[in-house]
Amino acid sequence: MADNSSDVLPGREARAHLDHFATAEQQRNTAMAGMWIFLVTEIMMFGGLFMAYAVYRLGHPQAFASASRDMNIVLGAVNTAILITSSFTMALAAQAAEEGLLRPAKWLLAATILIGIVFLGIKFVEYYQHYRDHKAPGFGFQTNLPDPGGIQMFYIFYFAMTGLHAVHMIVGIGLLAALLIMTELGRFSREYHSPVVITGLYWGFVDIVWVFLFAIFYLPGLHLHG
């Protein structure tokens, strides 16, 4: 009565496939499909926020533009580049794991974690600056720009969306740390490495979300500066 019907993530030991699957390929394809479906739910979750953002930007075009002018574009652009770099190292890590090159995979995972932490560090510096400038809704928000309701709405969505993104980053760093430990313990092999690939998908998705957040929160008002 062995109860071996354990889940794909995380695997107990390096082995070809779990026994409710017929083949390793079936297991791999099902796991990949499952992860992509999960990413679709993430699209819809962020999608609700993007939709609400669009509705309110339509109603308060000026406020959203002028509020975005107060974003720190240098930090934003640098952070975008940083996160893209982390996606790059993550993609290389997944590739290395696939090829069974576990030592490079380990270092690339560590690099990804590190770059992710730098991203979050910069993000929290920005948060602190907004808080200090009384731009955090619910924490003594003040503005003397026209249409204060619209300005506050911008910041609500800014904090909600980048905050939800940051939560995803933190979860992602936790997953990567778990992968790192599992690699160290020799759980992965050329045959079994889907956790690395699947986490790579998650990390890439989080990066994609940020690319859009950068476009809608940092860029809209810049040209008004001239």
Place this chain on the structure above:
Amino acid sequence: MAEPTVARKIYLRAYAGLLSLTLLTTLLAFVNMGWFNTVAALMIAVTQALLIGGIFMHALYETALVRVILAGGVLWFLILITLTMTDYLTRSR
């Protein structure tokens, strides 16, 4: 394994492309192009998303099922936003 291996060169090119697009979108945002600013920013963001999704996340090399799932997700997001906008764009105030 079934996983197709992507040449490191392709990863590097995608990475370089992504960084240059970030620079481009930041610089373009300083130029006043009216409504086109928003369109340009979103178009560049979509291109970046395609690069990350297609190459880093291997969507380009995946099974048809994965591509259908992904297309479905995008389609339903568009349904959400389009039908909601039918209200906001035609509401008489």
Place this chain on the structure above:
Amino acid sequence: MSNFTASYNLFFWIMAAVCGFVAAGIAFFLILFAARYHRRRESELPPQIQGNAIAESLWIGIPFVLFMGMFAYGAKLYFDMRLPPADAMEIYVVGKQWMWKTQHPEGEREINELHIPVGRRVKLTMTSEDVIHSFFIPDFRVKQDVLPNRYTTLWFQATKPGKYHLFCAEYCGAKHSGMIGWIYAMEPHEYQAWLEQGAAEGGMASTGEKLFHQFQCANCHHFDGRGPCPDLQGLYGSTVQIGGGTSVSGPTTVVADESYIREKILNPRAKVVQGWKEGYMPSFQGQIDEEQILDLIAYIRALSPAPGGAIASGSGGALQGAAPQPTIIGPEATSIHNTAPYRP
């Protein structure tokens, strides 16, 4: 009963007949087949029919045609209900937890009651002070949600005198089921008498005029076109050129209706009139309540020629030509005669 009741009922019962016929047919065949083809022996294997393309296309096609008919008829009725005629008599409604406040242009204010004349088109302009409510007169077959910070409208023409239920149909908190009242549809002459016996405090426009001075609107909005702010005569119903503002992405035009005037009072920077300074007018958000805004709107309406130029057709004879359009000569004119309330 209202102008919508008969056409609504006709549509409803046609639908009921068509749908009832189909439902009865399905029930009939289900029971018939279940009895007629009842299993006779445990190992029975009936003929294995897979399907029939013709039958299936029929029961896809026929419902589709019926559905499109229902859609079209429903849409027509809905558009009739949703687009108020220009010549309707105006009533203002403010909903709050948990009462309805109604207001006649002549100044009559009521709570949880509304008196209206039979045979005249009545348009309600409604807003809420707190949550979403819904103004529902079952016998008139009309209903419209009433939203905070926004005007919604509803119109009808009562056809039979009587006392009708008024309900709040959108759940609005603890005493939702107590937010009810009565609509009194009266013969026009009775309505006129009712108006006169209660009209003590003056018409809405006249109250609005007082507010116009009280809030010092008159300091800037002169009626000779030479003040620092636009002349409001003729504003209502006109098309305004908007140069910019926080709620628009560029120059545009809007029709100066109730919603526009309300937004100007509460949030003047939302739409700035072409050629006038942005940020000159202060916001009155928090200083003025919904009923006062409606009074001011009634006053600003009174500064313009009546829309459509004529009083509603129909049997409202008693109201016709009751009072002439009052003359208003700039902010110095202190009041409109209380005895001659403004009538659209």
Place this chain on the structure above:
Amino acid sequence: MIAAPEITERNYLTGKEGVLSWLLTTDHKRIGLLYVASITAFFFIGGLFALLMRLELLTPPSDLVSPETYNKLFSMHGIIMVWFFLIPSIPATLGNFVVPMMIGARDLAFPKLNLASWYLFNLGGIVTLYAILRGGVDTGWTFYTPLSTTYSTTYVIAAAAGIFISGFSSILTGLNFIATIHGMRCPGLTWFRLPLFIWGMYASSLIFVIATPVLAITLLMVAVERIFQVGIFDPALGGDPLLFQHMFWFYSHPAVYIMVLPAMAVVSELVSTFSRRPVFGYKAVAFSSLGIALVGFLVWGHHMFVSGQSIYSALAFSLLSYLVAIPSAIKVFNWTATFYKGSISWDTPMLYAIGFIGLFTIGGITGLFLAALGLDVHVTDTYFVVAHFHYIMVGGAVMAYLGGIHYWWPKISGRMYPEGLAKLAALTVFLGFNLTFFPQFILGYLGMPRRYAAYPPEFQVLHVLSTAGASILGVGYVLPLCYLIWAWRYAPKAPPNPWRATGLEWKTPSPPSVHNFDETPVVNYGAYDYEALKGELGLG
């Protein structure tokens, strides 16, 4: 590569013993039963609230309970019944139990995730029950803003948090089913050989996955607005309460199809088995499930015809609503046609199926009234709507759930159920249901608004009828609970395939072994192919 099948006399119920073996199980069948226990509890809690409401409505004034209490009763009835009974009802219980067996798999693709879903579901339920015990919530199950964000003084955040958590259970269940149905079908089982139950579960899983995240984010926004006192949906601060309604109904309208698609899926199985014929027009019925799932996402605005949304937007939503009615109509007509020249047995599951078709038809055609823009204006937010959705959700989904429970009971428990009592219960439910809810159509037409603790006296007669019906309905629901508990231990043992049905699940022993199949089955015949299986089933 395939692990050697464990030949064992022990079945999934007796394989491992002890409470822990249940709480830590990853067996889809046991998890299905865990769900049965959870949702049954929630069903009777929600039913208790309904009973109190019906008692209050016996008399026009609010005399039994205060209006505040009444408001909490209907809010909590809605929240519990929608999210903690109807949404998980068929997918998480029967779906969990049957789907892997029907496709010849040993389990769902992600068994641990499946168990995690059950824990999330209960955690969400406990948080919601906490909100109820602390004093309840009074916003209605719809949480309309600004009532829920600014004006209500009850436990809105806790209730929303409970729903939020259980939402992830829905998402994971849906994800699991989709991955399983795509990846785990046994050799030979192509898409068009799948039983229609699988098509229905697949379609509703799509909705789980796509719609639920939007609800999650919407409730999160409500909670954020309430906690930080910022105005996301507050019109005074530039927000729009209608945006909440759009986002809420983007989930909650498809959620109706989450409830009814699995019900239709069960009924397709029942109709075929008890007519001993393939479902008439298999492909049309299969595609109509997907059609409902897709078009069902395009119609949410029909909940907002009088809300102040643009009239042109309303026009589009009305048209699309009629389009979604077509696949439902196809199903009803095709089921009816399946009866023609069939071999109809009158076993209890078939009685439920017939009841379902009748009640769903009434629910569906009154939906046509509500989709017609002009007709909706008068009857929306009245008892007409209340009756309409109860015909779909209770007359539809609950009837199908009970039918399915009886149908698969021999497989689940290894025993039969008492047929006579079961027929009596089915009849009681049918009659009680109609007596409860048909008068509500009339009430709605006469203008009785919903969510009223007190009402004008002229509506009393119909309310009394409805309350009388509700008490009969209550008996009808308690009856199966009692005799099924009895049958679990004492009823006669069931053979592997008591109904001579064609699905793969009937090829397993009753109750099935832990891994369902000793050998992975190979399928070389279509769904409901009695001709191919007649030797095996002893027919002809």
